[in-house]
Amino acid sequence: MAADLLNISDLTLHYGGSQILNGVDITARQGQVTCVMGTNGVGKTSLLKAISGTHPRSGGDYVLTGEEIGNTTSFELARKGVAYVPQGREIFPFLTVRENLETGFACLPRSDHTIPDYIFDLFPILKEFLSRRGGDLSGGQQQQLAIARALITKPKLLLLDEPTEGIQPNIIKQIGEVIRLLRDQGEMAIILVEQFFEFAYSLGDEFLVLERGTPLLRGSKCQIGKEQLRSAVSV
Numbered sequence: 665m666a667a668d669l670l671n672i673s674d675l676t677l678h679y680g681g682s683q684i685l686n687g688v689d690i691t692a693r694q695g696q697v698t699c700v701m702g703t704n705g706v707g708k709t710s711l712l713k714a715i716s717g718t719h720p721r722s723g724g725d726y727v728l729t730g731e732e733i734g735n736t737t738s739f740e741l742a743r744k745g746v747a748y749v750p751q752g753r754e755i756f757p758f759l760t761v762r763e764n765l766e767t768g769f770a771c772l773p774r775s776d777h778t779i780p781d782y783i784f785d786l787f788p789i790l791k792e793f794l795s796r797r798g799g800d801l802s803g804g805q806q807q808q809l810a811i812a813r814a815l816i817t818k819p820k821l822l823l824l825d826e827p828t829e830g831i832q833p834n835i836i837k838q839i840g841e842v843i844r845l846l847r848d849q850g851e852m853a854i855i856l857v858e859q860f861f862e863f864a865y866s867l868g869d870e871f872l873v874l875e876r877g878t879p880l881l882r883g884s885k886c887q888i889g890k891e892q893l894r895s896a897v898s899v
C-alpha cells in the first residue's frame with residue numbers, strides 16, 4: 665500500500681458568510697493520482713485552494729507527511745512541498761519562459777536555483793521557446809509551462825486544476841503522459857481536479873466526487889465502478 669502523504673479530514677471553507685466546503689475528507693498517496701470530480705461550482709477549486717493555502721480553511725485537520733498543518737501561508741506550504749497549478753494556468757505573460765520557470769526558485773535554497781534537465785525531457789517545447797514571452801505561447805504550451813514551473817519547486821504533492829481545459833487533443837495526450845510518468849516514479853502524490861471524464865478515469869487511482877461542497881462518492885478505482893463514477897459525476 666502506498667504511503668499517505670496528505671490526510672485532510674472534515675474540511676470546511678467559507679468565502680465571507682458563504683459556506684462552500686462542508687466535511688470534506690481527502691487523502692493523497694505517493695505514486696498515486698487522486699481525482700476530484702463533480703460539476704461546475706461544487707467546490708473543486710476551493711478544495712485545492714485550501715490544500716495549497718491560497719484560501720484559509722475554516723476548519724478540519726490537515727496532516728502533510730505526518731506533520732499537523734495549521735492555517736499557514738501558501739509560500740510556507742510551497743516550501744513544504746505543495747505545488748499548485750491553478751485553473752487558467754496563471755503564467756506571467758510578459759516574462760519569458762525561462763523567467764516564468766525561474767519564479768519557481770522562490771521556495772528553494774539558492775543551491776537549487778538551476779532548471780533541471782528533466783524539465784525539458786518532459787516538455788521539450790519549453791527548451792525551444794525559453795526566450796519567448798509566456799503570453800506568446802499557445803494555451804497548451806502555457807499549461808505545460810505552468811506544470812513545469814510547479815515541478816521546479818520539487819514538490820511532494822502536485823495539485824492540478826483542470827489541466828485539459830481549453831487544450832488541443834495532442835497536448836492533452838502529452839500532459840496525460842507526463843502525469844502518468846510522475847505518478848509511476850512513485851515519489852510524488854498528485855491531486856487532479858478534472859471534468860474530462862475519460863482523462864480523469866484513465867489516470868485516477870482514487871476518486872472523490874463532490875456535490876455542493878460535500879463528498880458524494882469516495883473510493884479507489886477497485887471500489888468504484890466506471891459507470892457508478894460516471895453517474896455520480898453527472899449529478
Ligand SMILES: Nc1ncnc2c1ncn2[C@@H]1O[C@H](COP(=O)(O)OP(=O)(O)OP(=O)(O)O)[C@@H](O)[C@H]1O
Nearest residue numbers: 679682684702703704705706707708709710711751
Ligand atoms: N472568491 C470567491 N468568493 C465568493 N464565492 C466564490 C469565490 N470563489 C468561488 N466562489 C463560489 O464557490 C463555489 C465553488 O466554486 P469553485 O470554483 O470552488 O467550484 P468548482 O467546482 O471548482 O467549479 P468549476 O468547475 O466551475 O471551476 C461556487 O458557487 C462559486 O461561485
